[in-house]
Structures are given as structure tokens and as C-alpha cells.
Amino acid sequence: MEMNSKGNTNDGFEDYKDEDPKTPASKLPPVARPKQLTAEERREKFHILKNIIIISTAFFLLFSSFQSMANLQSSINPGSGTIALAVLYAALVVSCAFIPTLLIKKLTVKWTMALCVLGYSSYIAAQFYPRHFTLIPTAIILGLGAAPMWSSKCTYLTQVGKRYGEIVGENSEVIITRFFGLFFLFFQSSQVIGNLISSTVLSQGESPRRTEEQLQLCGVNFCPHHNLSSGNVTTIDPPEQSKIYTMASIYLVLSLLASVIIASFVDPLTRFVDETKDASSTGKSGLQLLVATFNHMRHPFQLLIIPLTIWSGVEQGYIGADYTAAYVSCGLGVHMVGYTMICFGVCDAICSISFTPLVKIVGRLPVFTLAAILNAAAIIIMFTWRPTPDNLAMFFIVPALWGTADAVWQTQINALYGVIFPGESEAAFSNYRLWESIGYIINYATHSSLCNTDKLFIVVGFLVIGMIGYYIVELIDRMNWLPKNERGIAKPIDKICS
Structure with a gap:
């Protein structure tokens, strides 16, 4: 909603009040009506x-399956599962630079979405025979298709939002914000349903009891290369193959259904706008965007904010792969992963809505600091807590703290990029996607080779360095220390002294 001059919300129309009842009606300003x-x-x-509801529903079904399956990879496919996820995000980085604009121009927005969703289906289908030669190729297909899928979704919502604003006579930016808010309401809810499916399926029958020897190797002592065996001790008991097949079958049906829904029920974007000029918000080709992305790294703020952006990928990867394996699967059993990640998802969704108005009240810096404190508290717990079934509540407290903090990182780092890089949004957000993906790659690539103690130190390192960089950005921005050109844009680091 927009704010009028008195601080009240309105829908794009000014409210007029007759201060003097004796003023002739002919001299009053005209009253805007819907x-x-x-x-x-x-x-x-x-x-x-x-169409907004249909697209949101399709993505809800798709990510109910994909996110929940990804959360289980470190537990059901140790080694190959997390390596495939690292490859996925590497393919995503390559795809962001070259594929979206080209594919959208060739296939149109609707069919790009419908086709790229099938890349997720191929990855889920590989879970029926999870080996390096099935998981890695399908992860590459998924990664290459993910960027054009998200770009086409954003293009569709943005363009129909503009058209909707023209129809109803409201500010198009307000409408677009509403549409994206509705979409992410569906998207965030996928964590709940998808993880509920996995835990329900994996909980069927009798779950193996954890022995004292097994529990000694959990938590901070967990080493993924001991997953298969440590002497005669198995640290994670894999679920029965029949349960994995059942779960993968449900997820595969949901992902295929998402593609069918888009192909069958979403109207072409050409029904509402001229689609040919909307594949890229600035008309840049993939190569031009790549050059702009690297040129943008000359910006002092961009250099300072890179560690915090990498941290955003690292912390999401850690909670989905390392925490679920080292604490939940090892301490309770694989069947409990979904329940703990539901707690993470619910806290993340609720706080994503809550923190935006909180930033308006107290400012950005206290909210970022709160998130860092919550992550630090969770890390201290993980260093000192020995996971056993007797302290069940602790398994949910950590993801609750992490999900609350993640809500800040996902909403406010995006907002920070928009604020500190005015007029440079495409190159800035391309950097955001690049460095966040590198954070995912770092986490997943090191999962199988490092023990949990080492991973926690890496997590701490990125959090500390990231927050130092962020505080420096805030200090420079508030003190207005950064030289700017005549357009008010900060000078590149190599031009500051010239």
C-alpha cells in the first residue's frame, strides 16, 4: 500500500477533506473515485x-516435493546426494548468466515455466536409483532450468501486475508487491506440506532405536564419512527402500502435476501484454548481463556485502544438510527430519511477514543484529548440546531460532541490495544470486569431507566476516563517506582516488 501525505494508507487515490463546509462545491478539488x-x-x-493463483499453486506443489527431498539428501544419499546439490547450484550460476533471456524469447514465458519444471521432476525421478551417474546429470538439468523458470515466473507476475494496475487505476508497484506477497505465501507453505509428507511416510512401521554408541557420534562429533560405518557403529540408519520409493513417487507426481497445471491452465502472457520485449527488464543479453555483474563488483558496497551474501547460502545449506544429518537423523532417526524442518519453515514464513514492518519501526541495523544473535545462539547450542531422544524439544528449538534468523536474511538482504544500489538493480541482484549460490556450493561441496565441528567453524567464520562487512556498509552509508558521481551513484573502487 502507498502512504499519503498524512501517513495513512491508500490505494493510489488521494482522500480529500472539506475543511470549510462553506466553501463552494465548484472550488473543491475533484474527489477520486474507484x-x-x-x-x-x-x-x-x-x-x-x-493466473497468479494457478502459478502460485504449481510452485507450491513443485517445491513441496523438491525442498523436502533436498532436506533428506545428506541422510538418505550421503556423499552423492550433497555432491549433486553442489553441482546443482554451480549449474544455476552458469544458467543465470546465459540461459533465461534466450529461452524465454524462444519458448515464451508460459512454456519456459512448464518445461523447466520438468527438470525438477527428472531430479526427483533419479531418487529411485540414486547414484552419481543419475543424481549429478539430473542436478545439472535442474540447475540449468531453474534460472529461466524463476525469471519467467518473475516476468509473468511483474507484467500482469503492471497491466492489472492499469485496469483498476492503482499504482502498479503496489500491485506487483501484492502479487509477489501472495506467491511467496504459497511458496513458504510448501515447507510444511512437503516435510509432513516425508515424515509421515518414513514414520510408517517401527523406527529403529538409537544406541548409546550411535548417539556418541552425533551432534558436534558427527562426521559424514562415518555415515556408512564407524567400526561396527552405524551413525545413520537409512530408511527402508520401499519407504523411499513411496515418498519419491508422491513427490514425482506432485512435480509432474505442477508442469501439467502450468501448461493446461495458465494463459499466455501475450493475452495481457506484448511479451517480446519483456524477457529481460533492461533488454540486456546474457553476455551483457555477465559483464555488468562483474563490473558491479568494483562497487565498494558490493565487495563489502559479498561475505554476508555467501553466508545466506551457507546458512540455508547448513540447516538443510548438516543439521538434519548430524543432529536429527543421527539423534532421532531420518523420519524426524521433516517434522523439525516444518518448525523451521513455519518460523521462517511467519517472521518473513513480521520483520518488514519491524524494520520500518526500529531500522535495519537492529534487525540484522538480532538475526546474527539468533544464529549465534543456535550455533552455541549445537557446539554444547549432545542430541539424545530424551531432550526432544531441543531438536525443534534450533531450527526455530535458525528459521527466525533466516527470515531476516532472505527478506532484508534483498531489500538492502535495492537500497544501497539504486538504479543498478539488475547487476546488483545478479551478484546476489551469484554469491548466494556460491554459499550453497561451499556448504554442499564440503559436507562429505568435513566433520560437523569444522563445518560449524566455517559457519561462524562467514557469519562474523559477513556482519563486519555489513556494519562497515551501514557506517559508510550513514556518514556519507563514499564519493558519488553527478547522478548520485557511488564511484567504483578504482575511481575513488582519481
Whole structure:
């Protein structure tokens, strides 16, 4: 919603108040009224809203399956599963630079979404025979398709949002924000349903009891290369193959259904706008965007914020791969991973909504600091806590703290990029995607080779360095120490002294 001059919300129309009842009506400013829509405009408005709901539902089904399966990789496919996830994000980095604009121009926005969703289905299908030669190729397919899928989704929501604003006579930026808010309401909810499916399926039958020898190797003592055996002790008991097949079958159906829904029920973007000029917000080719991305790294703020952006990927990878394996699967059993990640997802979703108004009240810096403190508290717990079934609540406290902090990183780092890089959004957010993906790659690539103690030190290192860089950005920004050009844009680091 926009703010009027008195600080009240409005929908794009000014409220006028007759301060003097004796003022002739002819001299009063005209009162804005809601736009009267024609029958054709009402139908178009309905179809736009219908498409937003359909796309949001399709992504809800898709990520209910993918995110939940990814959370289990370190437990059910130790080694090959996390290596495949690292390869996935490496492919995503390459895809971001070259594929989205080209594919959208060739296939159109709708069919790019429908096709790229199938890349996720291929990865889930590989879970029926999880080996390096099945997981890694399908992870590459998924990674290459993920960037154009997200770009086409963003293009669709942005363009129909602009058209919707024209129809109803409201500010298009407000409408686009509402549409993205609705989409992410569905998206965040996928953590709950997908993890509920996995835990329900894996909990069927009798779950193996954890022995004292097994529990000694959990938590801070956990080493993934001991997953298969440590002497005669198995640190993680893999679920029965039949349960994995059942779970993978459900997820595969959901992901295929997502593609079918988009292909069958989403209207082409050309029904509402001219699609040919909207594949890229600035019209840059993949190579031009790549050059702009690397040129943007000359910005002092970008250099300082890189560690915090990498941290965003590292912390998401850690909670989904390392915490689930070292604490939950090892301490309770694989069947409990979904339940703990539901707690993470619910806290993340609720706080994502709550922190935006909180930033408006107290400012950005206290909220970032709070998130760092919450992560630090969770890390201290993981260093000192020995996971056993007797302290069940602790298994949920850590993901609750982590999910609350993650809500800050996911919403406010995005917002920070928009604030400190005005007029440079495409290159700035390309850097954001690049460095966050590198954070994922670092975490997943080291999962199988490092013990949990080492991983926790890496996590701490990125958190500390990232926050130092962020505090320096805030200090420079508030003191206005950074030289700027005539357009008010900060000078590149190699131009500051010239």
C-alpha cells in the first residue's frame, strides 16, 4: 500500500477533506473515485488473478516435493546426494548468466515455466536409483532450468501486475508487491506440506532405536564419512527402500502435476501484454548481463556485502544438510527430519511477514543484529548440546531460532541490495544470486569431507566476516563517506582516488 501525505494508507487515490463546509462545491478539488470497469476489463482482471493463483499453486506443489527431498539428501544419499546439490547450484550460476533471456524469447514465458519444471521432476525421478551417474546429470538439468523458470515466473507476475494496475487505476508497484506477497505465501507453505509428507511416510512401521554408541557420534562429533560405518557403529540408519520409493513417487507426481497445471491452465502472457520485449527488464543479453555483474563488483558496497551474501547460502545449506544429518537423523532417526524442518519453515514464513514492518519501526541495523544473535545462539547450542531422544524439544528449538534468523536474511538482504544500489538493480541482484549460490556450493561441496565441528567453524567464520562487512556498509552509508558521481551513484573502487 502507498502512504499519503498524512501517513495513512491508500490505494493510489488521494482522500480529500472539506475543511470549510462553506466553501463552494465548484472550488473543491475533484474527489477520486474507484475506476468503473467495463465488462471486458472485469474479465481481464479475473483472468489475471486466476493466473497468479494457478502459478502460485504449481510452485507450491513443485517445491513441496523438491525442498523436502533436498532436506533428506545428506541422510538418505550421503556423499552423492550433497555432491549433486553442489553441482546443482554451480549449474544455476552458469544458467543465470546465459540461459533465461534466450529461452524465454524462444519458448515464451508460459512454456519456459512448464518445461523447466520438468527438470525438477527428472531430479526427483533419479531418487529411485540414486547414484552419481543419475543424481549429478539430473542436478545439472535442474540447475540449468531453474534460472529461466524463476525469471519467467518473475516476468509473468511483474507484467500482469503492471497491466492489472492499469485496469483498476492503482499504482502498479503496489500491485506487483501484492502479487509477489501472495506467491511467496504459497511458496513458504510448501515447507510444511512437503516435510509432513516425508515424515509421515518414513514414520510408517517401527523406527529403529538409537544406541548409546550411535548417539556418541552425533551432534558436534558427527562426521559424514562415518555415515556408512564407524567400526561396527552405524551413525545413520537409512530408511527402508520401499519407504523411499513411496515418498519419491508422491513427490514425482506432485512435480509432474505442477508442469501439467502450468501448461493446461495458465494463459499466455501475450493475452495481457506484448511479451517480446519483456524477457529481460533492461533488454540486456546474457553476455551483457555477465559483464555488468562483474563490473558491479568494483562497487565498494558490493565487495563489502559479498561475505554476508555467501553466508545466506551457507546458512540455508547448513540447516538443510548438516543439521538434519548430524543432529536429527543421527539423534532421532531420518523420519524426524521433516517434522523439525516444518518448525523451521513455519518460523521462517511467519517472521518473513513480521520483520518488514519491524524494520520500518526500529531500522535495519537492529534487525540484522538480532538475526546474527539468533544464529549465534543456535550455533552455541549445537557446539554444547549432545542430541539424545530424551531432550526432544531441543531438536525443534534450533531450527526455530535458525528459521527466525533466516527470515531476516532472505527478506532484508534483498531489500538492502535495492537500497544501497539504486538504479543498478539488475547487476546488483545478479551478484546476489551469484554469491548466494556460491554459499550453497561451499556448504554442499564440503559436507562429505568435513566433520560437523569444522563445518560449524566455517559457519561462524562467514557469519562474523559477513556482519563486519555489513556494519562497515551501514557506517559508510550513514556518514556519507563514499564519493558519488553527478547522478548520485557511488564511484567504483578504482575511481575513488582519481
